[in-house]
Amino acid sequence: DTGVSQDPRHKITKRGQNVTFRCDPISEHNRLYWYRQTLGQGPEFLTYFQNEAQLEKSRLLSDRFSAERPKGSFSTLEIQRTEQGDSAMYLCASSGSHPGNQPQHFGDGTRLSIL
Amino acid sequence: GEDVEQSLFLSVREGDSSVINCTYTDSSSTYLYWYKQEPGAGLQLLTYIFSNMDMKQDQRLTVLLNKKDKHLSLRIADTQTGDSAIYFCAESKHNQGGKLIFGQGTELSVKP
Numbered sequence: 132d133t134g135v136s137q138d139p140r141h142k143i144t145k146r147g148q149n150v151t152f153r154c155d156p157i158s159e160h161n162r163l164y165w166y167r168q169t170l171g172q173g174p175e176f177l178t179y180f181q182n183e184a185q186l187e188k189s190r191l192l193s194d195r196f197s198a199e200r201p202k203g204s205f206s207t208l209e210i211q212r213t214e215q216g217d218s219a220m221y222l223c224a225s226s227g228s229h230p231g232n233q234p235q236h237f238g239d240g241t242r243l244s245i246l
Numbered sequence: 247g248e249d250v251e252q253s254l255f256l257s258v259r260e261g262d263s264s265v266i267n268c269t270y271t272d273s274s275s276t277y278l279y280w281y282k283q284e285p286g287a288g289l290q291l292l293t294y295i296f297s298n299m300d301m302k303q304d305q306r307l308t309v310l311l312n313k314k315d316k317h318l319s320l321r322i323a324d325t326q327t328g329d330s331a332i333y334f335c336a337e338s339k340h341n342q343g344g345k346l347i348f349g350q351g352t353e354l355s356v357k358p
Contacts, residue, residue, distance in 0.1 A: 135288075164345065173250075173334050173348030174289070187343055222288055226344060234279065235346060237288040 135238035137223050143244045144213060151209045152241045156225030163206050164235060165198055166222040167191065174222050180206060181228060210243075218245045250349035252335055257355045264322040266352045268335030271316060275337040278311060279346065280320045283332045292320070292333075322354075330356045 136155040144150055156163045161182050166174035177196070178188045182203040192198075195214075200206040210217055220240045227233035249271045258264045270278070276297055281289040295302045295309045295318075302309045308321040322329055332353050336346040 137288075162344065166346075171350070173336075173350050174346070176345045176347070179343055179345060181343070187345065224289075224346075228344075233344070234277075234291050234294050235344070236291060237281075239286075239288040242286075 135223055135225050135236055137221075137238035137241050139241055140239065141242045141244070143246065145246050146213055146215060148213055149209065149211045150213060150243060151207050152221055152223075152243075154206045154208070154223030154225075154238060156205070156223070157236060158204075160225035160227050160233075160236075161203065162226045162228050162233070162235075163200055164224040164226075165206070165208050166224065168220040168222055168240070169218075177208075213243075213245050215245050218243055250335055250337055250347055252333075252349035252352045254350065255353050255355070257357065258325050260325060260327055260356055260358050262325055264325045264329070264354055264356075266320045266322075266333050266335075266354065268318040268320075268349055269316055270318065270335070270337050270347075272337060272339075272347075273313075273316065274339055276339050277337070278309075278318050279334075279336040279338070280307075280309065281334045281336060281348075283334065283351070289334065325354075325356050327356045327358060330354055 164179040165177040168174040180200040195211045222240045224235035224237045226235045279294040280292045306323045332351040335349040
């Protein structure tokens, strides 16, 4: 297994456009997390899934953001009507859930730039 | 509340030891982590420690946890230029889905 994979690596778009990112987790991991990282800051939690169920959403996740994990494998994160403030690195991570601690492993992220 | 703090910069000479410090406020944290991030890349898990442990050693890395003071440190022995990166401390609570709360990151610069 090659680890967590994210696509695309970079996305440049105009303000107001919709964008969608994809994350493929490590195959045996049933938890999948999305984080956002702005320049000079640590990642901030957005949402997470256990299998196909979305169990928690941060208040950072406005109604322009939606995430899905339809079959409990890959996940997509969509941002509608993008704004300048959405420019960031979007990181995906995956982990197991039992037993004991299952540390999160991260992909290389999708860097979003809004023109 | 949830707050993780780190100093922003650390500069060391190649071959010296580096010590990166972190403080956290949530005493119910279950696990504490160190991740490394190189430019343009995602986060690489370095090591983690359970909150009932005081110390963990893994090759050149030593993690010390002072739970009373809510202080975590990462010591890198024999620091190399390849260790230059940003290091993030993070906490999680297993009963809250394991989401990670990160510090701002410490930029380690290793000079030859």
